[in-house]
Amino acid sequence: MAPDRMNKKILITGAQGFTGRYMATEMRDAGYEVFGLTHGAHGAHPADSSVDSSDPITMFACDLCDRAGLMHVVETIRPDYVVHLAGIAFVAHGDAEAIYRTNVVGTRNLLESLASNAHKPQKVLLASSANVYGNTESDALDEKYPPAPANDYAVSKLAMEYMARLWMDKLPIIIARPFNYTGVGQSENFLIPKIVAHYARRAEVLELGDLDVWRDFSDVRNLVFYYRMLLEVGVAGETYNLCSGKAWSLREVLDAVAGIAGYTIPVRVNPAFVRASEVKQLIGSRVKLDALLGVAKSIDLSDTLRWMFSDAKLHIHS
8 A cells, every 4th residue: 555645755876867856756646754965074964955946855965975964864853665776876986995885884874863763664675687697698687597797897887785784673674676777867887877868969970888788778757756665655665677678789878879869970999999898788677566556657768769869859949
């Protein structure tokens, strides 16, 4: 049964990030009182920010590694729900120490703060990653598939999952493993925004890494809907894949964007962009998610690409 949303407080960490902004809008539109945590120096303090100017959310700036600051934020907000999105999400991030410190130690600090507070949340959602599955020949990975992380980012997310299980007797934790997702506002450090931006600018050439990869892409608007549903009806202690269940090859993505734009940009493989630990294929199974939600709504990637291309063109000409 879905909770009574009125007067329910939700804390979203990483609220100023790509996913966090959509998550804040999703929860606010559903009737929750939204509070956000954004990265800041040690010593928690209010931050001036909003999802949009007409309906701002209350923001706090605090470093995840600042235990005292997190304790203060949690005590001040006393959240009923928590969505933990903050962390280093770029696989090719060069600072391994920062990846582990933020994704593992930072998450532990948050869970400690929540468990120590007299007002316990009704649900805590931790965003892990489908990258924990690593390289596999399976056509559709379900949640029982054994993890085999192939890079520091993926290892940090799996370590976070194991660490979180130490707190499941104290907190109602759900772990989400999103597969690749994209949308307007995602950094050009990520593959699809980079492709779309190059086409919107009519670049002379597009440099990419390995072209022979397959990914399960979702729309960010789908993702935040799934996150909200997991908060409302998900089972504490469980892990859920969030995915489309359909794989696109990079070459298919390139063809789709070229079709939307009406022209083709030459692609050059840059060896510097080819990762030694590249995950070749990553496709998720939606069976567990659909069993929980029914057949959940899903925006096809082709529609997502049109949305992103239109927005990119608009910003170029504005």
